[in-house]
Amino acid sequence: GINDAPSLKAADVGISMGGIGSDIAIEASDIVAVSDSIDRIPKLIELSRRMMSKIRFNIAVALVINVIAVSLAVAGMLSPVAAALVHNAGSVFVVANSALILGFGWSDRSGRNRGPSQLIRRFPSAVYEEAEPSK
CATH class of the missing domain: 1.10.287 (Helix Hairpins)
Known part of the structure; x- marks a missing residue:
């Protein structure tokens, strides 16, 4: 959250978990992990x-x-x-x-390797689904 921003900025490498945190914390982070899973x-x-x-x-x-x-x-x-x-x-x-x-392998929860080809194929639909509807 907002309270984490000074610590994230002061750290050698600040990592925010989940891409839906406060904008201030995300801006203060060096790395923003889209997933909330610390397993990665x-x-x-x-x-x-x-x-x-x-x-x-x-x-x-x-x-x-x-x-x-x-x-x-x-x-x-x-x-x-x-x-x-x-x-x-x-x-x-x-x-x-x-x-x-x-080619660095990120495996999903089932243990299957999700290399860049799988991520690229899913990226446009993920952006489309998360976009706010226009008014």
Whole structure:
């Protein structure tokens, strides 16, 4: 509620449970879990660790690719166009590697994995059903 907002703001990571809380608490939170179930918090922590690991890996890969490309360009072994292509290929790799996190499995109560494909299919109808009727 409203009383939670200062604590959520002061926390390293503030998590609001249920997307229907007060707007102030939701605004003060870093993460808003749509479900009221606290069972998913360990999965949320696992997901955040995987994301941070993926971010560190992507930064390292991009740095290595760019250092090699710049070194080759300075040595005259790589034309400016080729250097630009190498840079863009590195960017595409980083984005594609980041997209792999979409495969992170959230299982529903029955234990079935609800990956992104199931969530995306259900998303438009969930938004439509929760929308307030127009007057």
